[in-house]
Amino acid sequence: MSFNLFGSVGDSIQLLPDHIANQIAAGEVIQRPASAVKELLENAVDAGATEIRLIVGEAGKSLIQVVDNGKGMSAADARLCFERHATSKIRDINDLFHIHTMGFRGEALASVAAVSQVELKTRRADDEVGTYIEVENSQVVKQEPSAWQSGTSIAMKNLFFNVPARRNFLKSNAAEMRHVIDEFMRVAMAFPQLFFSLVHNGQELFHLERGSLKQRIVQLLGNHYNAKMVPVQEKTDYLNIQGFIGKPETAKKTRGDQYFFVNNRFIRSGYLQHAVMQAFRDLIPADSFPLFVLFIDLDPTQIDVNVHPTKQEIKFEDEKIVYAFVQAAVKHALAQFSIMPTLEFDLDAGIQQLDAVSKPFTEQQQTAARHSGLYQGFTEKHQAHFIPRDSNSGAGADNGAGGDSQLNTVNWQQWALPEEDVSKAVFEWEQPAKKWNLLSPAVYQQYEGRYIIAPLITGFLLVQQQLAHERVLYEKYAAAFSGRPVATQQSLFPVTINLSPADAVLLEEIRPDMVPLGYAIEPFGNNSFVVQGTPADLLQGNEKATIEQLLDQVKHFSSDIKFSRREKLLRTLSQQHAIKAGTSLTQTEMQQLVEDLLACQTPNLTVTGKPTFIEFTQDYLSRLFEGR
Ligand code: ADP
Ligand code: MG
Numbered sequence: 215m216s217f218n219l220f221g222s223v224g225d226s227i228q229l230l231p232d233h234i235a236n237q238i239a240a241g242e243v244i245q246r247p248a249s250a251v252k253e254l255l256e257n258a259v260d261a262g263a264t265e266i267r268l269i270v271g272e273a274g275k276s277l278i279q280v281v282d283n284g285k286g287m288s289a290a291d292a293r294l295c296f297e298r299h300a301t302s303k304i305r306d307i308n309d310l311f312h313i314h315t316m317g318f319r320g321e322a323l324a325s326v327a328a329v330s331q332v333e334l335k336t337r338r339a340d341d342e343v344g345t346y347i348e349v350e351n352s353q354v355v356k357q358e359p360s361a362w363q364s365g366t367s368i369a370m371k372n373l374f375f376n377v378p379a380r381r382n383f384l385k386s387n388a389a390e391m392r393h394v395i396d397e398f399m400r401v402a403m404a405f406p407q408l409f410f411s412l413v414h415n416g417q418e419l420f421h422l423e424r425g426s427l428k429q430r431i432v433q434l435l436g437n438h439y440n441a442k443m444v445p446v447q448e449k450t451d452y453l454n455i456q457g458f459i460g461k462p463e464t465a466k467k468t469r470g471d472q473y474f475f476v477n478n479r480f481i482r483s484g485y486l487q488h489a490v491m492q493a494f495r496d497l498i499p500a501d502s503f504p505l506f507v508l509f510i511d512l513d514p515t516q517i518d519v520n521v522h523p524t525k526q527e528i529k530f531e532d533e534k535i536v537y538a539f540v541q542a543a544v545k546h547a548l549a550q551f552s553i554m555p556t557l558e559f560d561l562d563a564g565i566q567q568l569d570a571v572s573k574p575f576t577e578q579q580q581t582a583a584r585h586s587g588l589y590q591g592f593t594e595k596h597q598a599h600f601i602p603r604d605s606n607s608g609a610g611a612d613n614g615a616g617g618d619s620q621l622n623t624v625n626w627q628q629w630a631l632p633e634e635d636v637s638k639a640v641f642e643w644e645q646p647a648k649k650w651n652l653l654s655p656a657v658y659q660q661y662e663g664r665y666i667i668a669p670l671i672t673g674f675l676l677v678q679q680q681l682a683h684e685r686v687l688y689e690k691y692a693a694a695f696s697g698r699p700v701a702t703q704q705s706l707f708p709v710t711i712n713l714s715p716a717d718a719v720l721l722e723e724i725r726p727d728m729v730p731l732g733y734a735i736e737p738f739g740n741n742s743f744v745v746q747g748t749p750a751d752l753l754q755g756n757e758k759a760t761i762e763q764l765l766d767q768v769k770h771f772s773s774d775i776k777f778s779r780r781e782k783l784l785r786t787l788s789q790q791h792a793i794k795a796g797t798s799l800t801q802t803e804m805q806q807l808v809e810d811l812l813a814c815q816t817p818n819l820t821v822t823g824k825p826t827f828i829e830f831t832q833d834y835l836s837r838l839f840e841g842r
Pocket of ligand 2: 253
């Protein structure tokens with residue numbers, strides 16, 4: 215090791231060349247096509263465009279182009295905009311706290327230029343000619359005057375062409391396109407006064423004429439919400455809330471249709487989502503999700519959008535107050551439209567008090583606000599304070615298995631059995647195709663509506679019914695793809711389901727894989743589908759909920775990358791259709807389930823690795839009790 219200041223053979227630190235530094239930095243801003251889509255759309259909005267067209271090829275992997283009719287750029291700006299920290303939106307650090315535009319970091323185009331081949335065409339309305347620029351590896355490789363309508367077109371080709379490792383991380387086109395559509399919908403939702411279109415591989419998926427927010431919601435999320443929405447509108451000196459919530463009967467089993475915007479910026483917030491859910495409490499079943507599209511506007515000095523590179527998380531100066539106001543506004547809307555009896559709470563008075571909470575928000579006023587009846591009413595125990603800040607209720611952590619932690623609480627763990635013995639109890643028989651000597655005839659016992667005790671000739675099995683059924687269904691569904699399709703039962707009363715355009719695209723994609731699984735679903739135009747048939751052994755009647763939930767789970771399946779779409783479908787359906795813990799079973803049902811389970815190729819575990827049963831052999835029992 216040498217400490218020579220001027221560098222010598224032993225030195226190892228180097229300054230990275232610019233284009234590599236840019237590529238690394240780009241990773242923060244652009245993880246996938248959808249992130250680039252978001253940045254380009256936001257730039258078009260910031261440029262004052264009234265018409266914004268997004269054109270995508272191969273889910274954005276080959277092309278992402280945004281064409282706008284905004285104010286355009288001068289030739290010099292067109293060249294400059296690809297430099298890191300090139301922005302026209304802030305000039306000094308103080309501006310950071312007064313942001314009224316979507317962008318401000320000046321990182322997006324620099325990142326775009328670092329990881330794709332870019333073609334920019336732009337012209338300001340007053341300029342005679344426009345500018346054409348090509349950029350590759352952060353270098354301008356071509357610049358010439360060009361005839362072009364006024365406005366800007368930025369086309370990024372071959373995303374990550376120069377960062378193969380990133381490119382390999384991209385998911386299937388279907389998955390990436392879903393993210394692109396999500397981002398597109400968020401921007402389009404926030405600006406109903408602008409025209410948007412989205413064309414993918416030459417096909418127009420969205421064509422959104424300018425209109426009211428209500429019209430935009432229906433355009434984006436589907437006609438079934440029309441006449442089923444209630445406006446939310448509260449103005450106070452501190453913040454304004456406006457938007458729509460769905461009437462309770464439109465609540466879905468899936469979390470999809472929920473949007474928060476703060477100063478027109480889409481944000482994720484499990485915390486604020488909880489505020490809305492609390493307002494809906496008792497009006498909808500616990501496991502269902504109401505539509506909401508809510509815009510919260512407040513003084514930019516009261517928020518910090520600079521906490522996250524993609525600006526999707528923001529920090530409120532006073533989060534609890536925002537929580538209380540959101541909840542109050544939603545309750546108020548529900549009450550006003552007689553969805554909830556007004557008597558239950560007298561909110562009008564409460565809401566009026568919000569005026570006391572005025573700008574500028576001094577310490578004193580904050581204290582006053584905290585002592586207001588309204589605020590206190592909404593921040594009691596089990597409410598605001600008690601939600602961990604990172605409670606990301608959107609994570610969909612439990613994929614519906616429900617039985618998750620149950621095994622951990624079973625008493626056998628408390629028998630002070632050495633660790634290794636316990637795992638042996640579960641796994642020791644792991645040889646292939648063990649012969650199970652079920653006692654027959656025998657009496658099966660169900661314990662707590664959850665476990666089945668199945669007698670063996672020597673010993674017994676303790677089976678967790680939901681997890682066991684999940685395994686049985688998984689293997690059955692997997693077999694459906696190798697020539698043993700699940701029988702379909704024709705629906706007597708075919709159900710029509712209306713989906714949002716995004717969900718319709720998704721269902722269209724998974725539809726072929728659903729046929730062998732017993733589903734007959736036909737497109738019916740305009741994002742609707744008719745369910746003609748369902749798996750024969752499934753009770754009919756809640757096809758709509760099943761399919762919505764299915765779409766949601768396929769969308770949110772946690773370990774996306776590892777699994778094919780078909781695998782995700784198999785896992786989701788087997789979890790979804792498994793009999794739930796708490797269902798009481800007859801002798802025949804218990805016996806059938808255990809026999810089916812033991813006939814599986816891997817009977818002892820679910821696909822996610824949870825044990826489905828534990829064997830208690832006579833030997834093992836006597837070892838436990840008599841120490842032999
Ligand atoms: P930021 O949006 O944070 O300023 P970007 O890298 O996204 O940074 O853009 C850099 C600059 O390029 C912007 O500040 C703006 O001046 C200009 N620009 C980008 N896109 C457009 C567009 N579509 N129309 C006009 N100007 C644009
Ligand atoms: Mg920008």
